[in-house]
Amino acid sequence: MSDTSTAPVGAPVSGDDKHLRILSTTDLAGIDISLADVVATVEGAYRTLHGGLSDNPRKLTVKPRDGHSVSYAMLGRDGSREVVAIKTSYKHGLDKGREEQHYYTSLTIYDDVTGLPVAMMDCSRIGSLRTPAVSALLARECAAPGARTALVIGTGTQGRLALPFLLTTLPDLDRLMLFGTHAEGITAVREQLHTHFPERELEIVTDLRAAAADADVIVATAGGHTPAAVEADWLRPGALSILVGHGLAPSTLHQADRVIATSEAQMNVTGTDMADADGKLPAVDSEFPPVLAGVSAGRRSAEERIFAYNSGLVVTDIALGHRFAQLALAQGLGTEVALWQ
Structure with missing residues (x-):
């Protein structure tokens, strides 16, 4: 293009x-x-x-x-x-x-x-371009050094360009996994990947727990009816979990070593499904704009498990x-x- x-x-x-x-x-x-x-x-x-x-x-x-x-x-x-x-x-x-x-x-x-x-x-x-671009920027700033494996959950509008944008900001990714439940969506994700990066291959996974354990970066874009719910104890040290739609269990937020949000106020409005048993969300360690500006750290160590909330800003x-x-x-x-x- x-x-x-x-x-x-x-x-x-x-x-x-x-x-x-x-x-x-x-x-x-x-x-x-x-x-x-x-x-x-x-x-x-x-x-x-x-x-x-x-x-x-x-x-x-x-x-x-x-x-x-x-x-x-x-x-x-x-x-x-x-x-x-x-x-x-x-x-x-x-x-x-x-x-x-x-x-x-x-x-x-x-x-x-x-x-x-x-x-x-x-x-x-x-929206179909802005959201995966934000996820890609979050990955660039917050993924562990040397990240090589990415997992996308969901094949709807936000899932279809997630991998091409991730490869734009993290070109060294060499294992690209997808968990999806809709055949036509899986086909669309594969087509988008090959349109932008024809030399890259897509790996379709059915064992979500095993895939999550291998992933350096997880982008959860699924709809509300998804059976996917990655738990915190499935994640490897240093994993970055980015929530766009659904596909991550609340434990990935509440047990994270560091929480980044594009906007804490918006997370408190639209992220209520990630609340704990008392209906509460944890405090955000940093919003994303100061991370991009270099004022706040996206990541403090290679072993931190980071949760990032991508709600989009107007x-x-x-x-x-x-x-x-x-x-x-x-x-x-x-x-x-x-x-x-």
């Missing part, structure tokens, strides 16, 4: 005060962007946030009592790109199988210099969404809607 990372962060985008440019799923699917560009964009968003230039308030959550759906709203500002955006996310059918669920997410971006709208876009591809969606908007507008993609007239 082409490397487009040389485009300036603040490259201007078009807009006026009457129209809103809509970027559809199809528009965004046709944009060529390298994994390295995605990683660099996401890392830049974290560094800008740590520098105090961006704002990332706590997300708002709405969930009915029976738990059949969940909705999120996230507002933020990227200080290096000087844009403001709001992301919304709605998932229905949490009590049903994957094929019966409905999921919608969108991102609306405004230029905070001109005051004009930039674009409104489907945020599914943004500033990373904003940065990557703005990057996509730059590329889309340069190619003339999207539909302008006369929304305010």
Whole structure:
């Protein structure tokens, strides 16, 4: 894929005060962007946030009592790109199988210099890239020295690019394992790996305990119905466990030697399924932005078992969404809607 990372962060985008440019799923699917560009964009968003230039308030959550759906709203500002955006996310059918669920997410971006709208876009591809990029950055900063083996749990949207992104930041990984329960998902993971790293092979594992015991890095991306639940005493010394969705038992968090979170506040909102018998979560040793900035240690020793919580921050969606908007507008993609007239 082409490397487009040389485009300036603040490259201007078009807009006026009457129209809103809509970027559809199809528009965004046709944009060529390298994994390295995605990683660099996401890392830049974290560094800008740590520098105090961006704002990332706590997300708002709405969930009915029976738990059949969940909705999120996230507002933020990227200080290096000087844009403001709001992301919304709605998932229905949490009590049903994957094929019966409905999921919608969108991102609306405004230029905070001109005051004009930039674009409104489907945020599914943004999320499918941003999240594994964050996991890859967590792995780069927190994996034990000489890490060679990775295990991905889950074959859904977040699992399919987990290994290509891990190889982008940890190219010395030489054993790539996958635990999944959906044949079509396993095929999709294999296809994505071969698209980005055609020389690498995927090992499908069925004995999760044995695979976890061999893994230096575990990325758990499975859905809520997964049978997977890696326990702390399965892990080797020095193991890094990254939780994105499901697949790790609460013991991996509560018995970890060090806990890193992209946001402790968000972990306390969205990580309640990892609480102990008293409904409590342990304190976070460090959030991730200061780790990336070199202010806080991601790892203090090669033997530490580290738990990392990847909840995603809206500033990373904003940065990557703005990057996509730059590329889309340069190619003339999207539909302008006369929304305010």
